[in-house]
Amino acid sequence: MIPARGRSAADVLAELRARQRDDVDWRRGRVFSLVYHASDEHEQLIKDAHALYASANLLNPMAFKGLRSLEKDIVDAAAALFNGPRAVGAVTSGGTESILCAVAAYRDRARRKKPWILWPELVVPRTIHPAFDKAAHYFGVKLVKVGVDRDQRADVRAMAKAIGWRTIGLVASAPQYPHGVIDPIAEIGELAVHHRVPFHVDACVGGFVLPWLERMGRSLPRWDFRVRGVTSISADLHKFAYAGKGASLLLWRSLDDFRDQIFVATDFPGGIYASPTLLGTRPGGPIAAAWAALHAMGEAGYLDATARAIDAADRLRAGIAQIPGLSLLGRPDATIVAYTGEHLFAVADRLEARGWSVDRQHRPTSVHLTVTANHAPIVDEYLADLRASVGEVRANPALAKSGSAPMYGMAAKLPLRRLVAKNVRKMIAELYSSSERPASGDGARVASEKNT
Ligand SMILES: *Cc1c(COP(=O)(O)O)cnc(C)c1O
Numbered sequence: 001m002i003p004a005r006g007r008s009a010a011d012v013l014a015e016l017r018a019r020q021r022d023d024v025d026w027r028r029g030r031v032f033s034l035v036y037h038a039s040d041e042h043e044q045l046i047k048d049a050h051a052l053y054a055s056a057n058l059l060n061p062m063a064f065k066g067l068r069s070l071e072k073d074i075v076d077a078a079a080a081l082f083n084g085p086r087a088v089g090a091v092t093s094g095g096t097e098s099i100l101c102a103v104a105a106y107r108d109r110a111r112r113k114k115p116w117i118l119w120p121e122l123v124v125p126r127t128i129h130p131a132f133d134k135a136a137h138y139f140g141v142k143l144v145k146v147g148v149d150r151d152q153r154a155d156v157r158a159m160a161k162a163i164g165w166r167t168i169g170l171v172a173s174a175p176q177y178p179h180g181v182i183d184p185i186a187e188i189g190e191l192a193v194h195h196r197v198p199f200h201v202d203a204c205v206g207g208f209v210l211p212w213l214e215r216m217g218r219s220l221p222r223w224d225f226r227v228r229g230v231t232s233i234s235a236d237l238h239k240f241a242y243a244g245k246g247a248s249l250l251l252w253r254s255l256d257d258f259r260d261q262i263f264v265a266t267d268f269p270g271g272i273y274a275s276p277t278l279l280g281t282r283p284g285g286p287i288a289a290a291w292a293a294l295h296a297m298g299e300a301g302y303l304d305a306t307a308r309a310i311d312a313a314d315r316l317r318a319g320i321a322q323i324p325g326l327s328l329l330g331r332p333d334a335t336i337v338a339y340t341g342e343h344l345f346a347v348a349d350r351l352e353a354r355g356w357s358v359d360r361q362h363r364p365t366s367v368h369l370t371v372t373a374n375h376a377p378i379v380d381e382y383l384a385d386l387r388a389s390v391g392e393v394r395a396n397p398a399l400a401k402s403g404s405a406p407m408y409g410m411a412a413k414l415p416l417r418r419l420v421a422k423n424v425r426k427m428i429a430e431l432y433s434s435s436e437r438p439a440s441g442d443g444a445r446v447a448s449e450k451n452t
Protein backbone atom coordinates (compact mmCIF):
# COMPACT_ATOMS: atom_id res chain seq x y z
CA MET A 1 0.00 0.00 0.00
CA ILE A 2 1.14 3.52 -0.71
CA PRO A 3 0.87 5.27 2.66
CA ALA A 4 -1.67 8.09 2.77
CA ARG A 5 1.06 10.43 3.97
CA GLY A 6 4.68 10.14 2.95
CA ARG A 7 7.10 8.81 5.57
CA SER A 8 10.33 10.48 6.60
CA ALA A 9 13.48 9.60 4.70
CA ALA A 10 15.02 8.18 7.89
CA ASP A 11 11.99 5.97 8.46
CA VAL A 12 11.99 4.71 4.87
CA LEU A 13 15.71 3.90 4.93
CA ALA A 14 15.40 2.20 8.31
CA GLU A 15 12.73 -0.12 6.97
CA LEU A 16 14.74 -0.88 3.83
CA ARG A 17 17.70 -1.82 6.02
CA ALA A 18 15.52 -3.97 8.24
CA ARG A 19 14.10 -5.87 5.28
CA GLN A 20 17.62 -6.71 4.11
CA ARG A 21 17.86 -9.05 7.10
CA ASP A 22 15.60 -11.47 5.20
CA ASP A 23 17.99 -11.57 2.24
CA VAL A 24 20.71 -14.16 1.91
CA ASP A 25 23.92 -13.05 3.67
CA TRP A 26 26.51 -13.07 0.89
CA ARG A 27 29.16 -10.91 2.55
CA ARG A 28 30.84 -13.74 4.42
CA GLY A 29 31.55 -15.74 1.25
CA ARG A 30 28.99 -18.48 1.91
CA VAL A 31 27.00 -17.70 -1.23
CA PHE A 32 28.24 -18.41 -4.76
CA SER A 33 27.29 -17.04 -8.19
CA LEU A 34 24.72 -14.42 -7.11
CA VAL A 35 26.98 -11.64 -5.86
CA TYR A 36 30.49 -10.62 -6.93
CA HIS A 37 32.14 -8.70 -4.13
CA ALA A 38 35.65 -7.25 -4.39
CA SER A 39 35.78 -5.35 -1.08
CA ASP A 40 33.56 -3.21 1.15
CA GLU A 41 35.43 -0.10 0.01
CA HIS A 42 34.87 -0.95 -3.65
CA GLU A 43 31.19 -1.60 -2.97
CA GLN A 44 30.82 1.87 -1.45
CA LEU A 45 32.32 3.47 -4.57
CA ILE A 46 29.89 1.53 -6.80
CA LYS A 47 26.98 2.83 -4.73
CA ASP A 48 28.21 6.43 -4.84
CA ALA A 49 28.76 6.29 -8.61
CA HIS A 50 25.33 4.73 -9.10
CA ALA A 51 23.71 7.47 -7.01
CA LEU A 52 25.31 10.24 -9.09
CA TYR A 53 23.60 8.95 -12.25
CA ALA A 54 20.48 7.38 -10.72
CA SER A 55 18.16 9.74 -12.59
CA ALA A 56 20.06 9.85 -15.88
CA ASN A 57 18.49 8.17 -18.91
CA LEU A 58 20.45 6.93 -21.91
CA LEU A 59 17.25 6.59 -23.95
CA ASN A 60 18.37 9.85 -25.46
CA PRO A 61 22.17 9.85 -25.91
CA MET A 62 22.04 13.36 -27.38
CA ALA A 63 20.56 14.70 -24.15
CA PHE A 64 22.89 12.66 -21.93
CA LYS A 65 26.20 13.15 -23.69
CA GLY A 66 28.13 12.65 -20.47
CA LEU A 67 26.48 9.31 -19.76
CA ARG A 68 26.95 8.28 -23.39
CA SER A 69 30.69 9.03 -23.08
CA LEU A 70 30.85 6.66 -20.10
CA GLU A 71 29.20 3.91 -22.18
CA LYS A 72 31.69 4.54 -24.98
CA ASP A 73 34.63 4.32 -22.55
CA ILE A 74 33.35 0.97 -21.25
CA VAL A 75 32.89 -0.44 -24.75
CA ASP A 76 36.34 0.81 -25.83
CA ALA A 77 37.96 -0.75 -22.76
CA ALA A 78 36.26 -4.10 -23.43
CA ALA A 79 37.15 -3.98 -27.13
CA ALA A 80 40.82 -3.63 -26.19
CA LEU A 81 40.57 -6.36 -23.56
CA PHE A 82 38.93 -8.75 -26.05
CA ASN A 83 41.40 -7.87 -28.84
CA GLY A 84 38.82 -6.35 -31.18
CA PRO A 85 40.47 -3.17 -32.51
CA ARG A 86 37.36 -2.28 -34.50
CA ALA A 87 34.81 -3.79 -32.12
CA VAL A 88 31.73 -1.74 -31.16
CA GLY A 89 28.72 -2.42 -29.00
CA ALA A 90 26.51 -1.29 -26.17
CA VAL A 91 26.06 -1.65 -22.43
CA THR A 92 22.94 -3.62 -21.49
CA SER A 93 21.18 -4.35 -18.22
CA GLY A 94 22.62 -7.86 -17.87
CA GLY A 95 23.77 -11.00 -19.59
CA THR A 96 20.24 -11.97 -20.50
CA GLU A 97 19.63 -8.67 -22.27
CA SER A 98 22.95 -8.97 -24.13
CA ILE A 99 21.94 -12.45 -25.27
CA LEU A 100 18.39 -11.44 -26.23
CA CYS A 101 19.83 -8.61 -28.34
CA ALA A 102 22.35 -10.95 -29.98
CA VAL A 103 19.75 -13.57 -30.91
CA ALA A 104 17.34 -10.93 -32.25
CA ALA A 105 20.15 -9.40 -34.32
CA TYR A 106 21.24 -12.81 -35.69
CA ARG A 107 17.64 -13.49 -36.71
CA ASP A 108 17.35 -10.11 -38.45
CA ARG A 109 20.72 -10.55 -40.13
CA ALA A 110 19.43 -13.84 -41.58
CA ARG A 111 16.16 -12.17 -42.64
CA ARG A 112 18.23 -9.64 -44.55
CA LYS A 113 20.74 -12.04 -46.10
CA LYS A 114 18.76 -15.29 -46.33
CA PRO A 115 15.08 -14.30 -46.48
CA TRP A 116 14.07 -17.83 -47.48
CA ILE A 117 14.74 -19.11 -43.94
CA LEU A 118 11.32 -19.18 -42.26
CA TRP A 119 12.30 -21.37 -39.30
CA PRO A 120 15.69 -20.06 -38.19
CA GLU A 121 17.99 -22.26 -36.11
CA LEU A 122 20.98 -21.61 -33.85
CA VAL A 123 23.41 -24.47 -33.26
CA VAL A 124 24.51 -24.53 -29.61
CA PRO A 125 26.02 -26.97 -27.10
CA ARG A 126 23.64 -28.26 -24.42
CA THR A 127 25.62 -26.39 -21.75
CA ILE A 128 24.64 -23.00 -23.19
CA HIS A 129 23.01 -20.59 -20.72
CA PRO A 130 19.17 -20.69 -20.54
CA ALA A 131 19.08 -17.03 -21.60
CA PHE A 132 19.47 -18.49 -25.12
CA ASP A 133 16.42 -20.73 -24.60
CA LYS A 134 14.55 -17.64 -23.47
CA ALA A 135 15.74 -15.60 -26.46
CA ALA A 136 14.85 -18.42 -28.84
CA HIS A 137 11.42 -18.69 -27.21
CA TYR A 138 10.79 -14.93 -27.46
CA PHE A 139 12.04 -14.45 -31.01
CA GLY A 140 10.86 -17.58 -32.82
CA VAL A 141 14.25 -19.20 -33.20
CA LYS A 142 14.93 -22.90 -32.66
CA LEU A 143 17.97 -24.01 -30.66
CA VAL A 144 19.57 -27.12 -32.12
CA LYS A 145 21.43 -28.51 -29.11
CA VAL A 146 24.44 -30.78 -29.46
CA GLY A 147 26.32 -32.84 -26.91
CA VAL A 148 29.57 -32.25 -25.05
CA ASP A 149 32.75 -34.27 -24.57
CA ARG A 150 34.03 -35.86 -21.32
CA ASP A 151 35.30 -32.47 -20.18
CA GLN A 152 31.87 -30.88 -20.79
CA ARG A 153 33.16 -28.97 -23.85
CA ALA A 154 31.02 -28.57 -26.97
CA ASP A 155 31.35 -31.50 -29.36
CA VAL A 156 32.64 -29.73 -32.50
CA ARG A 157 31.91 -32.64 -34.84
CA ALA A 158 28.32 -32.77 -33.60
CA MET A 159 28.05 -29.01 -34.17
CA ALA A 160 29.35 -29.43 -37.73
CA LYS A 161 26.76 -32.11 -38.38
CA ALA A 162 23.94 -30.00 -36.95
CA ILE A 163 24.61 -27.07 -39.31
CA GLY A 164 22.03 -26.94 -42.07
CA TRP A 165 20.45 -24.50 -44.51
CA ARG A 166 18.28 -23.02 -41.72
CA THR A 167 21.28 -22.27 -39.49
CA ILE A 168 21.51 -18.56 -38.74
CA GLY A 169 24.46 -18.79 -36.36
CA LEU A 170 26.56 -20.74 -33.89
CA VAL A 171 26.96 -20.12 -30.17
CA ALA A 172 29.52 -21.35 -27.64
CA SER A 173 30.73 -20.21 -24.22
CA ALA A 174 33.95 -18.95 -22.68
CA PRO A 175 33.46 -20.51 -20.25
CA GLN A 176 30.08 -22.20 -19.91
CA TYR A 177 28.51 -21.51 -16.52
CA PRO A 178 27.78 -24.99 -15.06
CA HIS A 179 31.36 -26.37 -15.05
CA GLY A 180 33.46 -23.34 -16.02
CA VAL A 181 34.89 -24.95 -19.14
CA ILE A 182 35.83 -23.00 -22.30
CA ASP A 183 34.28 -24.51 -25.42
CA PRO A 184 36.64 -25.16 -28.39
CA ILE A 185 36.14 -21.62 -29.73
CA ALA A 186 38.90 -21.76 -32.39
CA GLU A 187 37.52 -24.93 -33.96
CA ILE A 188 33.95 -23.62 -33.89
CA GLY A 189 35.22 -20.36 -35.40
CA GLU A 190 36.58 -22.37 -38.33
CA LEU A 191 33.16 -23.97 -38.76
CA ALA A 192 31.58 -20.50 -38.79
CA VAL A 193 34.03 -19.28 -41.44
CA HIS A 194 33.56 -22.41 -43.54
CA HIS A 195 29.75 -22.27 -43.44
CA ARG A 196 29.64 -18.45 -43.57
CA VAL A 197 27.45 -18.08 -40.50
CA PRO A 198 27.97 -15.64 -37.62
CA PHE A 199 29.32 -16.97 -34.32
CA HIS A 200 28.47 -15.64 -30.85
CA VAL A 201 30.78 -16.30 -27.90
CA ASP A 202 29.01 -16.06 -24.55
CA ALA A 203 31.67 -14.73 -22.20
CA CYS A 204 29.13 -13.40 -19.71
CA VAL A 205 30.95 -14.97 -16.78
CA GLY A 206 34.41 -15.20 -18.37
CA GLY A 207 34.83 -11.87 -20.16
CA PHE A 208 36.37 -10.08 -17.20
CA VAL A 209 38.36 -12.96 -15.75
CA LEU A 210 39.91 -14.88 -18.69
CA PRO A 211 42.00 -11.93 -19.99
CA TRP A 212 43.58 -11.49 -16.55
CA LEU A 213 44.23 -15.23 -16.19
CA GLU A 214 45.98 -15.14 -19.55
CA ARG A 215 48.13 -12.20 -18.47
CA MET A 216 49.05 -14.10 -15.32
CA GLY A 217 50.52 -16.75 -17.59
CA ARG A 218 47.85 -19.46 -17.36
CA SER A 219 47.58 -21.34 -20.60
CA LEU A 220 44.08 -20.91 -21.96
CA PRO A 221 42.48 -21.69 -25.28
CA ARG A 222 41.82 -18.50 -27.26
CA TRP A 223 38.23 -17.35 -27.23
CA ASP A 224 38.01 -13.63 -28.15
CA PHE A 225 38.14 -11.54 -31.36
CA ARG A 226 41.60 -12.96 -32.11
CA VAL A 227 39.72 -16.09 -33.17
CA ARG A 228 38.73 -16.02 -36.82
CA GLY A 229 34.97 -16.40 -37.23
CA VAL A 230 33.91 -14.83 -33.91
CA THR A 231 31.24 -12.23 -34.70
CA SER A 232 30.00 -11.10 -31.31
CA ILE A 233 30.77 -11.48 -27.60
CA SER A 234 28.58 -11.00 -24.50
CA ALA A 235 30.39 -10.15 -21.25
CA ASP A 236 28.84 -9.21 -17.93
CA LEU A 237 30.18 -6.19 -16.10
CA HIS A 238 28.14 -7.14 -13.04
CA LYS A 239 30.07 -10.38 -12.65
CA PHE A 240 33.89 -10.39 -12.69
CA ALA A 241 34.23 -6.69 -13.57
CA TYR A 242 32.89 -6.20 -10.02
CA ALA A 243 30.44 -3.53 -11.24
CA GLY A 244 27.05 -2.94 -9.63
CA LYS A 245 24.12 -5.08 -10.68
CA GLY A 246 22.45 -4.33 -14.00
CA ALA A 247 25.40 -4.03 -16.38
CA SER A 248 26.63 -6.21 -19.23
CA LEU A 249 28.08 -5.76 -22.72
CA LEU A 250 27.27 -6.96 -26.19
CA LEU A 251 30.21 -6.39 -28.54
CA TRP A 252 30.41 -6.90 -32.32
CA ARG A 253 33.54 -7.37 -34.40
CA SER A 254 32.66 -4.37 -36.60
CA LEU A 255 30.13 -1.60 -36.95
CA ASP A 256 28.62 -3.48 -39.87
CA ASP A 257 27.77 -6.45 -37.63
CA PHE A 258 26.33 -4.12 -34.97
CA ARG A 259 23.77 -2.57 -37.33
CA ASP A 260 21.30 -5.44 -36.99
CA GLN A 261 21.03 -4.67 -33.29
CA ILE A 262 19.59 -1.19 -33.87
CA PHE A 263 15.82 -0.87 -33.79
CA VAL A 264 14.03 2.11 -35.33
CA ALA A 265 10.29 2.96 -35.24
CA THR A 266 9.19 5.78 -37.51
CA ASP A 267 5.37 5.83 -37.08
CA PHE A 268 5.13 6.80 -33.43
CA PRO A 269 3.32 10.15 -32.97
CA GLY A 270 5.83 10.79 -30.19
CA GLY A 271 8.59 11.06 -32.76
CA ILE A 272 11.25 8.88 -34.36
CA TYR A 273 12.23 6.26 -31.83
CA ALA A 274 15.55 4.47 -32.14
CA SER A 275 17.15 2.10 -29.67
CA PRO A 276 20.15 -0.23 -29.78
CA THR A 277 19.11 -2.44 -26.85
CA LEU A 278 16.04 -4.12 -25.39
CA LEU A 279 15.28 -1.47 -22.78
CA GLY A 280 13.59 1.82 -23.58
CA THR A 281 14.57 4.00 -20.65
CA ARG A 282 18.18 3.05 -19.93
CA PRO A 283 19.14 3.73 -16.31
CA GLY A 284 22.37 5.70 -15.90
CA GLY A 285 23.24 4.29 -12.48
CA PRO A 286 24.55 0.87 -13.56
CA ILE A 287 26.57 2.40 -16.42
CA ALA A 288 28.22 4.94 -14.12
CA ALA A 289 28.87 2.22 -11.54
CA ALA A 290 30.47 -0.01 -14.19
CA TRP A 291 32.67 2.85 -15.38
CA ALA A 292 33.66 3.50 -11.77
CA ALA A 293 34.51 -0.17 -11.24
CA LEU A 294 36.82 -0.32 -14.28
CA HIS A 295 38.60 2.87 -13.29
CA ALA A 296 38.87 2.17 -9.57
CA MET A 297 40.09 -1.42 -10.00
CA GLY A 298 42.48 -0.72 -12.86
CA GLU A 299 44.50 -3.53 -14.41
CA ALA A 300 46.40 -4.03 -11.17
CA GLY A 301 43.18 -4.34 -9.18
CA TYR A 302 41.71 -6.90 -11.58
CA LEU A 303 44.95 -8.89 -11.65
CA ASP A 304 44.96 -8.95 -7.87
CA ALA A 305 41.28 -9.93 -7.56
CA THR A 306 41.76 -12.62 -10.22
CA ALA A 307 44.85 -13.96 -8.45
CA ARG A 308 42.88 -14.29 -5.21
CA ALA A 309 39.92 -15.93 -6.98
CA ILE A 310 41.95 -18.43 -9.00
CA ASP A 311 44.04 -19.32 -5.96
CA ALA A 312 40.83 -20.01 -4.01
CA ALA A 313 39.43 -22.05 -6.92
CA ASP A 314 42.65 -24.06 -7.24
CA ARG A 315 42.73 -24.78 -3.50
CA LEU A 316 39.07 -25.83 -3.57
CA ARG A 317 39.75 -28.15 -6.51
CA ALA A 318 42.77 -29.71 -4.82
CA GLY A 319 40.85 -30.22 -1.58
CA ILE A 320 37.75 -31.67 -3.24
CA ALA A 321 39.87 -34.09 -5.30
CA GLN A 322 41.18 -35.54 -2.04
CA ILE A 323 37.78 -36.26 -0.52
CA PRO A 324 36.92 -39.92 -1.17
CA GLY A 325 33.69 -40.30 -3.12
CA LEU A 326 33.85 -36.87 -4.78
CA SER A 327 35.30 -36.03 -8.17
CA LEU A 328 35.80 -32.82 -10.15
CA LEU A 329 34.01 -32.12 -13.41
CA GLY A 330 35.41 -30.24 -16.41
CA ARG A 331 38.79 -28.53 -16.59
CA PRO A 332 40.36 -25.73 -14.57
CA ASP A 333 39.89 -23.10 -17.30
CA ALA A 334 38.36 -20.44 -15.07
CA THR A 335 37.42 -19.57 -11.49
CA ILE A 336 34.49 -21.98 -11.46
CA VAL A 337 34.53 -25.34 -9.67
CA ALA A 338 32.05 -28.19 -10.20
CA TYR A 339 32.11 -31.58 -8.53
CA THR A 340 30.04 -34.71 -8.46
CA GLY A 341 29.81 -37.68 -6.10
CA GLU A 342 27.70 -40.31 -4.46
CA HIS A 343 24.47 -39.16 -2.80
CA LEU A 344 25.55 -35.64 -3.74
CA PHE A 345 22.21 -33.96 -3.10
CA ALA A 346 22.18 -35.40 0.42
CA VAL A 347 25.69 -34.00 0.90
CA ALA A 348 24.36 -30.66 -0.41
CA ASP A 349 21.61 -30.74 2.27
CA ARG A 350 24.23 -31.32 4.99
CA LEU A 351 26.34 -28.44 3.64
CA GLU A 352 23.32 -26.20 3.69
CA ALA A 353 22.65 -27.20 7.29
CA ARG A 354 26.17 -25.88 8.00
CA GLY A 355 25.23 -22.47 6.60
CA TRP A 356 26.40 -22.70 2.98
CA SER A 357 24.23 -21.70 0.08
CA VAL A 358 24.59 -24.60 -2.39
CA ASP A 359 24.08 -24.44 -6.18
CA ARG A 360 22.79 -27.87 -7.19
CA GLN A 361 23.05 -28.93 -10.84
CA HIS A 362 21.86 -31.91 -12.84
CA ARG A 363 22.69 -33.82 -16.05
CA PRO A 364 25.18 -34.72 -14.59
CA THR A 365 24.46 -34.34 -10.88
CA SER A 366 26.90 -31.80 -9.49
CA VAL A 367 27.51 -28.85 -7.20
CA HIS A 368 28.67 -25.53 -8.67
CA LEU A 369 30.92 -22.87 -7.14
CA THR A 370 31.55 -19.54 -8.87
CA VAL A 371 34.68 -18.51 -6.98
CA THR A 372 35.45 -14.80 -6.56
CA ALA A 373 38.01 -12.77 -4.62
CA ASN A 374 35.53 -12.77 -1.74
CA HIS A 375 35.87 -16.55 -1.36
CA ALA A 376 39.61 -16.59 -0.67
CA PRO A 377 39.14 -16.58 3.12
CA ILE A 378 36.56 -19.40 3.28
CA VAL A 379 38.32 -22.19 1.39
CA ASP A 380 39.52 -24.21 4.39
CA GLU A 381 36.21 -23.87 6.19
CA TYR A 382 34.30 -25.00 3.10
CA LEU A 383 36.53 -28.02 2.60
CA ALA A 384 36.24 -29.02 6.27
CA ASP A 385 32.45 -28.72 6.14
CA LEU A 386 32.31 -30.63 2.85
CA ARG A 387 34.45 -33.43 4.31
CA ALA A 388 32.20 -33.60 7.36
CA SER A 389 29.04 -33.60 5.21
CA VAL A 390 30.32 -36.45 3.05
CA GLY A 391 31.22 -38.37 6.20
CA GLU A 392 27.79 -37.83 7.66
CA VAL A 393 26.01 -39.14 4.55
CA ARG A 394 28.40 -42.14 4.41
CA ALA A 395 27.61 -43.01 8.01
CA ASN A 396 23.90 -42.57 7.44
CA PRO A 397 22.88 -43.39 3.86
CA ALA A 398 19.21 -42.91 4.83
CA LEU A 399 19.91 -39.17 4.58
CA ALA A 400 19.73 -39.60 0.80
CA LYS A 401 16.04 -40.41 1.21
CA SER A 402 15.15 -37.42 3.40
CA GLY A 403 15.37 -33.65 3.10
CA SER A 404 15.42 -32.10 -0.35
CA ALA A 405 17.69 -34.79 -1.84
CA PRO A 406 14.94 -37.03 -3.30
CA MET A 407 13.19 -34.00 -4.83
CA TYR A 408 16.35 -32.80 -6.60
CA GLY A 409 17.19 -36.38 -7.54
CA MET A 410 13.80 -36.80 -9.18
CA ALA A 411 13.95 -33.43 -10.92
CA ALA A 412 17.21 -34.54 -12.53
CA LYS A 413 15.55 -37.54 -14.17
CA LEU A 414 14.69 -37.11 -17.81
CA PRO A 415 11.12 -38.40 -18.30
CA LEU A 416 9.70 -36.15 -15.60
CA ARG A 417 10.90 -32.86 -17.03
CA ARG A 418 7.48 -31.72 -18.21
CA LEU A 419 6.05 -32.41 -14.78
CA VAL A 420 8.95 -30.52 -13.21
CA ALA A 421 8.29 -27.49 -15.45
CA LYS A 422 4.61 -27.58 -14.51
CA ASN A 423 5.37 -27.69 -10.79
CA VAL A 424 7.99 -24.95 -10.97
CA ARG A 425 5.57 -22.73 -12.89
CA LYS A 426 3.01 -23.34 -10.16
CA MET A 427 5.54 -22.44 -7.45
CA ILE A 428 6.47 -19.16 -9.15
CA ALA A 429 2.80 -18.31 -9.70
CA GLU A 430 2.15 -18.84 -5.98
CA LEU A 431 5.09 -16.62 -5.11
CA TYR A 432 3.48 -13.87 -7.18
CA SER A 433 -0.15 -14.52 -6.25
CA SER A 434 -2.27 -11.87 -4.51
CA SER A 435 -3.41 -14.25 -1.75
CA GLU A 436 -1.20 -12.72 0.93
CA ARG A 437 -2.62 -9.24 0.57
CA PRO A 438 -3.95 -7.96 3.89
CA ALA A 439 -7.75 -8.22 3.87
CA SER A 440 -8.32 -6.17 7.00
CA GLY A 441 -6.60 -3.11 8.42
CA ASP A 442 -6.46 -1.37 5.09
CA GLY A 443 -9.96 -2.71 4.59
CA ALA A 444 -11.71 0.49 3.61
CA ARG A 445 -9.38 1.11 0.75
CA VAL A 446 -9.43 -2.49 -0.47
CA ALA A 447 -13.23 -2.48 -0.34
CA SER A 448 -13.49 0.74 -2.30
CA GLU A 449 -11.12 -0.71 -4.91
CA LYS A 450 -13.39 -3.70 -5.28
CA ASN A 451 -16.46 -1.54 -5.74
CA THR A 452 -15.09 0.28 -8.73
C1 LIG B 1 25.36 -15.20 -15.88
C2 LIG B 1 25.42 -15.77 -17.25
C3 LIG B 1 24.50 -15.38 -18.23
C4 LIG B 1 23.28 -14.53 -17.94
O1 LIG B 1 23.54 -13.36 -17.31
P1 LIG B 1 22.48 -12.59 -16.39
O2 LIG B 1 23.26 -11.39 -16.06
O3 LIG B 1 22.18 -13.46 -15.22
O4 LIG B 1 21.27 -12.30 -17.19
C5 LIG B 1 24.68 -15.88 -19.49
N1 LIG B 1 25.67 -16.72 -19.79
C6 LIG B 1 26.57 -17.14 -18.87
C7 LIG B 1 27.67 -18.08 -19.27
C8 LIG B 1 26.47 -16.68 -17.55
O5 LIG B 1 27.31 -17.12 -16.63
